[in-house]
Amino acid sequence: MARGSGIPTLVLAAVLLTGTLGWAAPGESGPPASGSVRRLKVVLDPGHGGHNTGAIGVAGIHEKHLTLALGLRVAQLLAGSREVDVVLTRTDDRYLDLSERTAFADAVGADAFLSLHCNASESAEAHGIETFFLGVRGSDPEADALALRENESAVTPLPAAGDPMVAAIVSDLRRNGTMVESSGLAAVVQESLIRALPDAVSRRVRQANFAVLRQASMPAVVVEVGFLTHPQEGRMLAREAYQDRIARALASAIESFARRTAADREGP
Numbered sequence: 001m002a003r004g005s006g007i008p009t010l011v012l013a014a015v016l017l018t019g020t021l022g023w024a025a026p027g028e029s030g031p032p033a034s035g036s037v038r039r040l041k042v043v044l045d046p047g048h049g050g051h052n053t054g055a056i057g058v059a060g061i062h063e064k065h066l067t068l069a070l071g072l073r074v075a076q077l078l079a080g081s082r083e084v085d086v087v088l089t090r091t092d093d094r095y096l097d098l099s100e101r102t103a104f105a106d107a108v109g110a111d112a113f114l115s116l117h118c119n120a121s122e123s124a125e126a127h128g129i130e131t132f133f134l135g136v137r138g139s140d141p142e143a144d145a146l147a148l149r150e151n152e153s154a155v156t157p158l159p160a161a162g163d164p165m166v167a168a169i170v171s172d173l174r175r176n177g178t179m180v181e182s183s184g185l186a187a188v189v190q191e192s193l194i195r196a197l198p199d200a201v202s203r204r205v206r207q208a209n210f211a212v213l214r215q216a217s218m219p220a221v222v223v224e225v226g227f228l229t230h231p232q233e234g235r236m237l238a239r240e241a242y243q244d245r246i247a248r249a250l251a252s253a254i255e256s257f258a259r260r261t262a263a264d265r266e267g268p
């Protein structure tokens with residue numbers, strides 16, 4: 001696993017990206033508000049991009065466009081936050097390899113990583129929201145199948161699920177506590193989305209072997225905000241007002257997670 005490769009380019013990309021959009025560059029987040037603790041740096045990762053469209057929905061919407069719209073909206077909502085600094089892995093329709101996304105999060109010193117996705121299924125009946133953190137095995141065969149589909153975006157060879165390296169990474173994550181924090185982040189995100197979208201079904205917090213999560217060294221989750229292939233949910237997802245509700249729920253979840261992390265850091 002070539003973790004070091006490409007980092008200089010990524011750091012440059014981070015500076016360009018944050019510079020262009022007016023968000024704080026790494027280490028230059030400005031003076032913290034008086035009395036406040038260090039802001040939590042959160043990397044939002046709009047899934048797919050460029051030639052990699054992701055799922056294509058009933059309304060003709062491409063997953064890559066929806067994830068980008070959500071990421072940009074969440075960043076906008078949190079732009080004035082005293083608790084959170086948001087950095088996006090991409091701000092336009094470009095392709096990023098899965099391993100580049102977490103390498104980017106490492107390069108900017110992220111405290112948390114959220115990869116944004118929409119679901120798809122061969123069954124037109126499948127619908128609902130689910131949030132994942134890493135597991136060597138999925139919570140169920142459906143979770144395994146979803147991870148396989150999302151992992152197809154990887155160009156750089158990534159270790160397979162049965163690879164001893166994966167087991168080693170997972171045991172490292174468990175040891176340094178990010179597994180527990182990841183499951184906490186997943187729970188906050190899932191609860192917030194379900195609260196904001198009472199008509200949506202909760203498919204709960206689950207585990208799966210997502211390639212994009214395997215190399216994350218910080219709390220990391222994949223959020224699947226709904227099924228683009230469901231006749232109703234797919235059309236709802238295409239609506240700006242519905243996207244806005246999702247983005248607000250994600251922003252509020254990120255702020256809750258930041259507050260909880262700050263409280264944990266301060267201790268009792």
Ligand SMILES: [Zn+2]
Pocket residue numbers: 047048054055063116117118150
């Ligand atoms: Zn996806």
